[in-house]
Amino acid sequence: MAVFYPFHGRGVALAALFLATGALAQATRPQASGADVLVYEAREGDTLIGLGERMLAHPQDWRRVAELNRIVAPRRIPVGTRLRIPVSLLKHVPRDGTVLAAVGDASLQSPDGVRRPLRAGDPVAPGSLVRTAVNGYVTVRLADGSVLRIQADTEARLDASRQYEQAGFFSSVWEVLKGRVEALVTHMTGGEPRFQVKTPQAVLGVRGTEFRVDADAARSQTRGETLTGAVAVQGSGRETLMPAGFGTVTRTDGAPGKPSPLPAAPDLSTLPTLQERILVRFQLPPVRHAVAYRGQVAEDEQFQIVREEVTSPTAQLRFANLPDGDYVLRARAIDEQGLESADAIHRFRLKARPEAPIAAAPAPGSKWRTATVPFSWAAHPQAWRYRLQIATTADFQQPLLDRDDLQDTALVVPLPPGDYLWRVATTAAGQDRGPWGDALRFAVRPQPAALPPPQVTDDTLAFQMQGEPGQVFELQLGRDAGFASLAGSERTADTRIVLPKPQEGGVFHVRYRAVDPDGFVGPWTAPQQLVLPACVRSGFGDCLQAGGRLAVSPP
Secondary structure, three states, X not given: OEEEEOOOOOOOOOOOOOOOOOOOEOOOOOOOOOOOEEEEEOOOOOOHHHHXXXXXXXXXXXXHHHHHHOOOOXXXXXXXXXXXXXXXXXXXXXXXXXXXXXXXXXXXXXXXXXXXXXXXXXXXXXXXXXXXXXXXXXXXXXOOOOEEEEOOOEEEEEEEEEEEOOOOEEEEEEEEEEEEEEEEOOOOOOOOXXXXXXXXXXXXXXXXOXXXXXXXXXXXXXXXXXXXXXXXXXXXXXXXXXXXXXXXXEEOOOOOOOOEEOOOOOOOOOOOOEEOOOOEEEEOOOOOOOOEEEEEEEOOOOOOOEEEEEEEOOOEEEEOOOOOEEEEEEEEEEOOOOOEOOOEEEEEEEOOOOOOOOEEEOOOOEEEOOOEEEEEEOOOOOOOEEEEEEEOOOOOOXXXXXXXXXXXXXXXXXXXXXXXXXXXXXXXXXXXXXXOOOOEEEEEOXXXXXXXXXXXXXXXXXXXXXXXXXXXXXXXXEOOOOOOOEEEEEEEOOOEEEXXXXXXXXXXXXXXXXXXXXXXXXXXXXXXXEEEOOOOEOOOOOEOOOOOXXXXXXX
């Protein structure tokens, strides 16, 4: 019966994964050092020469096995003898990895130096270097079923990938030169897998687990985070065990740091499941001790098809370039060491198109003192028609107006005084209804009251304003209907305005408007005609004709 023993020595090649199957029993650490070894239990009829023919790359190396195990009779091995066989002597065949998904700018440089773009289904041969740009993501499945997710702005090389067919396990060797990878390592029943990733600062080894590695070239350090299982981290000749939920930082020429608990994952339970704007925003609840947050949006729950990634110093994540569709968000909190929390997952739908047209009038917060209110918006190039709603409550549950058949970009609506909200949306061809635009508030106030006839004296005209408390009034007395030439004007907070009476008499025009306490300037009232006779003086200087007549000007 064969038993495999993985060994965490500095002499191991970059990184290795061993999966025991079939006759391999549970592995233990051997006492010999300097190489990984396979422990094989001799069976009836076994000889070292026969084992060499069956299991060793060079059959004559059975002599090295005999020397290591101090066997003097290679043709007679007692049943049950535990033979230690260096893994480096075993037969093996190279096995390519396979690209499951490639998103954005991602390329592969083959061992002969040829560089080409990566596509799903492409093989990744041993010695190949995978590069991703800031928008690139690659998922590689190894021969044993383990998965390596190569994140944005990363360089990772598959240094070796082997299958030891007779011994019954695989070995894969990855080196991360810079950037981030996420590993999901297969743990087969009956075996003890080990996976190691080498960076310029450390070697991280696992036995069937999920973990992350960040080779931070700018800071010359490596961060590791264990999500399940346990990871052995080696650096500067020392090793530390990083259990699930912990992370560690290893710097150049330094031993691995003491494992620290990962920050808590953000709570995404209250995030909206529907997004209706091109710029997708998620406001996360702040996480204690977090100094930044990372967010990724993917089309699939395995995050092989990553569409956007952001890192934010605040708890708000924003994504700007997503087409409409169904997505999965995963968010993490980042602590001051740069260690990231476990993933928090949130599913959402984006329906932001066709976009709502740009609203023009009424403007937000505007005030109207007219019997009708003009609504207008910009034309949308994809519009088949528009939807308009007017309501008195923000939920629009009982709109006063609800039209979805508008083909023009304007509509005049009669409205009584009150406070209102309005919103508009676009419907494209095929009944493709887009989201509502932002609801905008406006107010309709009573129109200015008609100006009553003035009180006319020999020398003055006194007008009584009809208004509301706090208003300021502006009154104009014009010699023409366009008020280009004024015979008098006044601005005052008093409701009674007195102007000098024009002594020449004739036809004049009068109008006024009110300015509200908040600065809103109301419309001018309709001009009214004021007919004043010329003042004929008596011998004592008294005006003999002081009357006047006020009438609304014809349109």
